[in-house]
Amino acid sequence: MAVAALALLLPAQAATAARDPLAEAEARVTAARRAANEAAQDYEEAQTRYWVLQDDIEQTRAAIGQIESSAAGLRSLAQQRAVEAYTDSGLEIDALVDGDDVLDARRRNELLERVNEDGDNAVARLGALTEDLRVQEANLNNQIAEQEQLVEQLKQREADLRDAVAAAERAEAELRERLERERKAREYQERLRRARAAAAASSSGRGSAGGAGQIIATGNWVCPVQGGASFGDSWGAPRSGGRRHQGVDMMASTGTPLVAVVSGSIQLRTGGLGGNAIWLSGSDGNTYYYAHLDDFAGGARSVSAGEKIGTVGNTGNARGGASHLHFEIHPGGGRAINPYPTVRANC
Known part of the structure; x- marks a missing residue:
């Protein structure tokens, strides 16, 4: 097809x-x-x-x-x-x-x-x-x-x-x-x-470059989904319970690699609406949120930009729906902003 x-x-x-x-x-x-x-x-x-x-x-x-x-x-x-x-x-x-x-x-x-x-x-x-x-x-x-x-x-x-x-x-x-x-x-x-x-x-x-280990992408700001992904601008759209959508949903097959968009440190979370989720405290001073992961790649740690941290899934309140990454950007660790323009420019 x-x-x-x-x-x-x-x-x-x-x-x-x-x-x-x-x-x-x-x-x-x-x-x-x-x-x-x-x-x-x-x-x-x-x-x-x-x-x-x-x-x-x-x-x-x-x-x-x-x-x-x-x-x-x-x-x-x-x-x-x-x-x-x-x-x-x-x-x-x-x-x-x-x-x-x-x-x-x-x-x-x-x-x-x-x-x-x-x-x-x-x-x-x-x-x-x-x-x-x-x-x-x-x-x-x-x-x-x-x-x-x-x-x-x-x-x-x-x-x-x-x-x-x-x-x-x-x-x-x-x-x-x-x-x-x-x-x-x-x-x-x-x-x-x-x-x-x-x-x-x-x-x-x-000479040829050696194995890059878990580093599967390079750049100052790396697309979080490393594989075929599609996405639209749904910022502020209504969601269950009277909520508003605070991120961008990047549709991709289950198991597609997810990487750190910038270097920094990550914390892992499970349960709630986001299911398997990761908070990335970036070295650029911003905080990034990844939700609905199928699995984590390693534990809480310092990471480099482009380092694999998990895979796409549909956990949390996305269970039964299309597999995707719900991705948020929090400048300075504050309120979320529409991540679509950034993702559009880098993915």
């Missing part, structure tokens, strides 16, 4: 591809990332709409409860006023309940009907309003069910496009490796030709 999605991401460029296959591969990666990011944004917006509907239905149910309570109060008040009015008329209370006299019964009924008429009308109006609200509640339930289906569809679409990004990146990496092997082979043949022509052995050794 990822290959099929990739085929639709780029217009036909046969002439360009024939001249520069690497440029075509890079363009496919760029198009795949753009489509995946758009899918991630659609997924975030669908989730936001789902929580808005949940709030609406809770408010509707609360309104129904208040109206039903008001109607019950009106009925009780109407009965009480009937008794008081009857008492003020000079009749005995026993006659109101047990009177056998026909005139007394007729008088009692007229008085009760007159006193209760306004209350009954008010109760009827409240009943009609309650019915309208129940229709609204049923409509909201239908919308929530439809929104749940849409969220699942967008979740699958985002996963398919993320697979397409990974496939495009693998194809680009394989092409780069092949082109690099071919380049090195041409260079070797050229050096050999010159050496034979000059009848002198001349070679320049080239």
Whole structure:
């Protein structure tokens, strides 16, 4: 499915591809990332709409409860006023309940009907309003069910496009490796030709970088997700419990490596909304929060920028949803700011 999605991401460029296959591969990666990011944004917006509907239905149910309570109060008040009015008329209370006299019964009924008429009308109006609200509640339930289906569809679409990004990146990496092997082979043949022509052995050794251990990326500020990731700007979007989204959700496959964005020290946390989480106190004076990790890579310690600290998952309140990293930036260790522009510039 990822290959099929990739085929639709780029217009036909046969002439360009024939001249520069690497440029075509890079363009496919760029198009795949753009489509995946758009899918991630659609997924975030669908989730936001789902929580808005949940709030609406809770408010509707609360309104129904208040109206039903008001109607019950009106009925009780109407009965009480009937008794008081009857008492003020000079009749005995026993006659109101047990009177056998026909005139007394007729008088009692007229008085009760007159006193209760306004209350009954008010109760009827409240009943009609309650019915309208129940229709609204049923409509909201239908919308929530439809929104749940849409969220699942967008979740699958985002996963398919993320697979397409990974496939495009693998194809680009394989092409780069092949082109690099071919380049090195041409260079070797050229050096050999010159050496034979000059009848002198001349070679320049080239060292290769050793294993980097857990350092899997370099730079002053490193993208926290080291693999195919897609994300949109969902800062401030509604979340369960009346919360607002305080980070960026970076969609990636379970197990995708997570690294320290800057050097500093990390503390590990488990449980709560974030599930497996990490607080990184950066050497740049800022604090960074990673949530919903599948697993940690090592324990609390000092880390270098680009050092692996965990893997992408869906723990905490993300359980059952799409695997992703919830990432926050707290300048100076204070309140969170929208991390999307920073992530966009570095990932």
